[in-house]
Amino acid sequence: MPELPEVETVCRGVAQALEGRKIVSAQIRRPDLRRPFPPDFARRLSGRTVTALSRRAKYMCWHLDDGWVVLCHLGMSGRMLVGRADDAPPGKHDHVVIETDDGGRVTFNDARRFGLMDLVAAADLERHPLLAALGPEPLDAAFTPAVLAAALAARKSPIKVTLLDQTVVAGIGNIYASEALFRAGLHPARPAAGLSGAEIGALVAAIKAVLAEAIASGGSSLREHRQPSGELGCFQHAFAVYDREGRPCPGCTCKEGIRRITQAGRSTYYCDKRQV
DNA sequence: CGGCAAACCTGCGAGC
DNA sequence: TGCTCGCAGGTTTGCC
Numbered sequence: 001m002p003e004l005p006e007v008e009t010v011c012r013g014v015a016q017a018l019e020g021r022k023i024v025s026a027q028i029r030r031p032d033l034r035r036p037f038p039p040d041f042a043r044r045l046s047g048r049t050v051t052a053l054s055r056r057a058k059y060m061c062w063h064l065d066d067g068w069v070v071l072c073h074l075g076m077s078g079r080m081l082v083g084r085a086d087d088a089p090p091g092k093h094d095h096v097v098i099e100t101d102d103g104g105r106v107t108f109n110d111a112r113r114f115g116l117m118d119l120v121a122a123a124d125l126e127r128h129p130l131l132a133a134l135g136p137e138p139l140d141a142a143f144t145p146a147v148l149a150a151a152l153a154a155r156k157s158p159i160k161v162t163l164l165d166q167t168v169v170a171g172i173g174n175i176y177a178s179e180a181l182f183r184a185g186l187h188p189a190r191p192a193a194g195l196s197g198a199e200i201g202a203l204v205a206a207i208k209a210v211l212a213e214a215i216a217s218g219g220s221s222l223r224e225h226r227q228p229s230g231e232l233g234c235f236q237h238a239f240a241v242y243d244r245e246g247r248p249c250p251g252c253t254c255k256e257g258i259r260r261i262t263q264a265g266r267s268t269y270y271c272d273k274r275q276v
Numbered sequence: 277c278g279g280c281a282a283a284c285c286t287g288c289g290a291g292c
Numbered sequence: 293t294g295c296t297c298g299c300a301g302g303t304t305t306g307c308c
Contacts, residue, residue, distance in 0.1 A: 002301060002302085003301065003302090006301075034284075034302090034303080034304090058301095058302075073302080073303090074301090074302090075285095075301090075302060075303085076285090076286095076300070076301055076302055076303095077285090077286075077287085077300085077301080077302095093286085110285095111285080111286050111287065112284085112285045112286050112287080112300090112302095113284080113285055113286080114284070114285070114286095114302060114303075115302095130303095155278085156278075156279085157278080157279065157280095161279085161280095164302090166302095166303085173301055173302070174300090174301060174302085175301065220301080222300080222301060264279080264280065264281085265280075265281065265282085266300095267299085267300090278308105279307105279308090280306105280307090280308090281305105281306095281307085281308105282304100282305085282306085282307100283303100283304085283305080283306095284302105284303090284304090284305105286300100287299105287300090288298105288299090288300090289297105289298095289299090289300105290296105290297085290298085290299100291295105291296090291297085291298105292294105292295085292296085292297105
């Protein structure tokens with residue numbers, strides 16, 4: 001599910017429940033996620049106050065009052081359920097349950113268990129092994145055409161595959177890679193290093209625009225994914241190409257419609273006429 | 277080093 | 293109705 005806009009949406013929802021709140025209990029119900037929890041994870045959260053939440057790429061960061069940060073990745077199917085401590089007991093895929101001093105409950109639910117949680121000292125956050133190699137945040141002013149051009153230089157891979165490389169730019173996943181390339185009018189199979197300066201400029205603008213619009217819409221709700229509040233994001237209704245194989249291209253009148261190809265094992269959607 | 281397939285794990289929809 | 297197959301938003305690993 002979750003690419004940058006979805007993680008941003010989840011982060012904002014969880015912030016409503018956790019910021020300024022004291023954690024009165026933390027429980028790991030299934031320890032075998034993508035990587036093991038740090039030792040004493042639950043005990044180290046207990047009694048701490050959450051001072052702030054932030055996001056880096058597809059990672060959520062819960063800043064604690066003792067100088068440590070809870071790092072969380074939702075994987076493919078991870079969700080954060082926000083509710084009350086006296087709600088129904090945790091279910092099958094509810095792997096971590098956090099309860100707060102105001103009777104709130106935040107549950108990390110992840111059917112596929114590709115997600116993870118870790119603890120890192122705030123001063124070392126950017127040096128954490130999972131964050132250290134990440135590229136720039138696409139919505140930061142520092143993500144410029146010149147920066148992207150430097151990252152794409154000498155890369156022979158298709159531009160769509162390259163956009164999924166989190167060291168090039170952080171937070172783009174399979175949906176928004178296709179959507180950004182459509183907006184920029186770029187064919188997904190183009191070698192990354194072959195893009196002109198003008199094309200890279202258009203791509204940077206397209207990435208920023210599509211991510212910002214998706215965040216404004218509360219992200220995309222595919223399958224069961226939804227905001228912590230239970231509301232559904234609505235950006236999936238605004239997809240121009242993703243998961244729209246055979247349907248009309250919103251940018252032209254070609255009769256072929258949206259095509260689907262496989263690149264590096266993953267589906268790519270595009271319009272062969274509008275994207276060159 | 278670059279690039280790709282496979283692996284991790286579960287659920288769901290399509291097709292038979 | 294029920295089974296099998298293919299596919300799914302991500303990332304890492306290991307092999308050429």
